[in-house]
Structure formats: structure tokens, C-alpha cells
Amino acid sequence: MPRNLFRILAAAALTFLPALAQTSQPAEAKTVAVNGIDMYYEAYGTGDPLVLLHGFSNSGQTWKAVLDDFSRHYRVVLVDMRGHGRSTNPSGVFTHKQSAADVFALLDAIGVKRFRAMGISSGGMTLLHMATTQRDRPEAMVLIGATTYFPAQAREIMNRNKPEGLREQDLARQRQIHKHGDEQIYMLRRQFHGFKDSYDDMTFRTPQLATIQARTLIVHGDRDEFFPVSIPVEMYESIPNAALWIVPSGGHVPIQGERRPEFVRIALKFLSDSPK
Numbered sequence: 001m002p003r004n005l006f007r008i009l010a011a012a013a014l015t016f017l018p019a020l021a022q023t024s025q026p027a028e029a030k031t032v033a034v035n036g037i038d039m040y041y042e043a044y045g046t047g048d049p050l051v052l053l054h055g056f057s058n059s060g061q062t063w064k065a066v067l068d069d070f071s072r073h074y075r076v077v078l079v080d081m082r083g084h085g086r087s088t089n090p091s092g093v094f095t096h097k098q099s100a101a102d103v104f105a106l107l108d109a110i111g112v113k114r115f116r117a118m119g120i121s122s123g124g125m126t127l128l129h130m131a132t133t134q135r136d137r138p139e140a141m142v143l144i145g146a147t148t149y150f151p152a153q154a155r156e157i158m159n160r161n162k163p164e165g166l167r168e169q170d171l172a173r174q175r176q177i178h179k180h181g182d183e184q185i186y187m188l189r190r191q192f193h194g195f196k197d198s199y200d201d202m203t204f205r206t207p208q209l210a211t212i213q214a215r216t217l218i219v220h221g222d223r224d225e226f227f228p229v230s231i232p233v234e235m236y237e238s239i240p241n242a243a244l245w246i247v248p249s250g251g252h253v254p255i256q257g258e259r260r261p262e263f264v265r266i267a268l269k270f271l272s273d274s275p276k
Contacts, residue, residue: 024068026042026044026078027043028041028110029042031086032106032109032110034105035098035102035105036090037083037088037089037090038087038088039079039087039088039102039106040060040079040080040085040086041079041080041106042060043075043076043078043110044067044075044076045071045073045075045076048074048115049075049077049116050075050076050115050116050271051103051107051112051116051118052070052076052078052079052118052123053079053117053119053120053123053124053127054079054080054081054120054122054123055120055121055122055145055253056084056121056122056188056191058084058085059080059084060079061078061177062120063076063078066263069268070264070267070268073268073272077112077115079103079106081099081103081126083184084177084178085177085179086179092187092190092191093191095198095201096125096128096129096202097129097201100127103126104130104133113137114138114139115138115139116138117130117138117140117141117142118141118142118144118267119141119144119146120145120146121144121145121252121253124141124143124144125146125202127143127146128143128148128204128212131212131213131214135213135214138213138214139214140216140217140271141214141215141216141217142219142270142271143216143218143219143235144219144220144253144254145219145224145252145253145254146218146227147202147227148202148203148209148231148234149203149204149231150196151228154195154226154227155196156196157225158193158194158195158196159193159196161189161192161193163189166186166189174188206234209235209238209239210238215241215270216239216241216243217242217244218236218239218242218243218244218245219245219255220244220246220250221246221247221249221251221252222246222249222250224251224252224254225251229246232244243270247259
């Protein structure tokens with residue numbers, strides 16, 4: 001069991017960063033005031049909207065290595081969730097339910113009603129809240145390394161990740177992602193540690209999941225460090241019109257490296273199969 005899950009999540013964000021030079025320039029790069037925060041987004045390409053949500057402690061830049069693949073087909077909207085990247089969070093509190101409300105408010109502000117979406121980890125958890133509250137808006141979604149609740153093994157790792165004790169090399173890595181100073185980085189670390197005591201945010205069960213209207217592709221590594229494979233299987237069995245891809249020997253974000261081209265191919269096909 002990894003000793004520092006926060007470090008794993010941070011490293012996952014940077015896996016894609018070497019491809020930054022190959023990506024297009026955004027058609028839009030703006031900060032919008034929503035729900036008491038300044039929320040940053042970038043938009044690329046044209047066509048139907050595709051919203052991409054990152055994992056916890058990351059930012060929209062996580063997606064840059066696959067951006068060109070998707071922006072050839074969609075208007076891709078990269079979002080920095082509350083308190084991440086260039087977005088602010090004066091309250092110092094993060095819940096996935098609030099994150100869903102923030103993303104909806106941003107989409108309202110930029111004129112997006114119906115959309116497709118993909119979310120990694122916390123991004124996928126945000127999408128679960130979105131798909132169960134404003135059910136008619138997400139048309140299709142891809143959930144990568146997401147969960148419906150925090151199991152004991154995740155809480156144990158979160159508990160070991162104390163807010164203090166961030167190594168200088170990890171702090172330097174986080175500074176590449178988050179743009180509001182070291183206090184922002186430590187705030188995220190405190191929030192991540194605090195998830196060990198969160199029991200009223202991620203609490204999805206079958207009756208609620210069964211109300212989801214969006215076609216849903218669940219992507220999960222069979223070696224996920226903190227969400228066992230039983231969780232995506234239960235999700236698959238509970239969500240109507242769901243598909244499940246268990247990635248052999250895959251970790252928490254099993255779409256990187258040599259698996260990236262396969263992920264792009266499968267995700268594009270799934271999203272394009274979604275009815276208008």
C-alpha cells in the first residue's frame with residue numbers, strides 16, 4: 001500500500017505535462033466569478049461541448065497530452081476546480097457536491113447546457129454529483145478512477161497524509177500546477193487529509209445511481225491504490241446504460257503512458273456513440 005497517496009495524485013498530473021508544447025492555443029482562457037470563487041477555464045476547438053475535469057490536487061492542465069485528440073471533434077472545456085490551479089477557494093472547504101455546483105455555474109456562465117464530460121478521480125466524483133442533480137444536462141460521461149464512497153483503505157492512506165511533511169521536491173512539483181502560492185498547496189493537502197473524516201459527500205448507493213440518465217463509461221485499474229475494483233463493478237451494475245473497462249495491472253489513473261492511445265480511441269468512440 002503506498003505511503004503517500006497525495007504524492008501519487010500529484011505525480012499523475014505531471015505525467016501529461018511533457019506534451020504541452022504540442023497542444024493548440026486556447027480559443028478562450030478566462031476566469032469567471034461563480035459561487036464566491038474565481039473559476040478558471042480554457043476552451044479549445046469547436047463543436048459539441050466536452051467538459052474535462054481533473055483529479056484532486058491537479059488542474060485542467062492534466063489533460064493537455066490528449067487535448068488535440070479530443071479538440072478535433074469537440075469544443076473542449078478544461079476546468080480548474082475550486083481551489084485548484086488558477087481557481088480560488090476563499091472558504092478553504094472542498095466537497096465534490098460543491099464542486100459539481102461550481103462546474104454547473106461555470107457552464108451556465110459560458111452558455112453550455114447539454115454536454116459530454118470526462119473526469120479523473122475527484123473529477124469523476126464531481127460528475128456523479130452533476131449526473132444525479134441536473135440529470136438532463138450530462139449526455140455522456142467517462143469516469144476514470146472514481147468512487148461512490150471512500151472505503152476504509154482510502155481513509156487509512158488519507159489519514160497518513162498529514163498536512164505537514166510535504167517534501168521540497170513535491171512542493172516544487174505542485175508549484176507547477178497551482179498558481180496562488182504555497183498556502184494554496186497546503187490548503188489542498190489539508191483538504192485531502194480531511195477526506196478521512198468525510199461521510200456526507202460521497203455517499204452514492206444503487207437507488208441514486210439508478211437515476212443517472214447519462215451514458216456512462218467507467219474506467220478503473222484493477223490495482224487502484226485506494227478504490228478496490230468492487231466499487232466500479234457496483235457502479236456499473238447500478239447505472240443504466242453503463243459500460244465498464246477494468247484495466248489490467250492499472251493503477252489509480254490507468255490511462256497514461258502506453259495506454260494513452262487505447263484510452264483515446266475507446267473514449268472517442270464511446271462519446272461519439274452517444275445519441276444527439
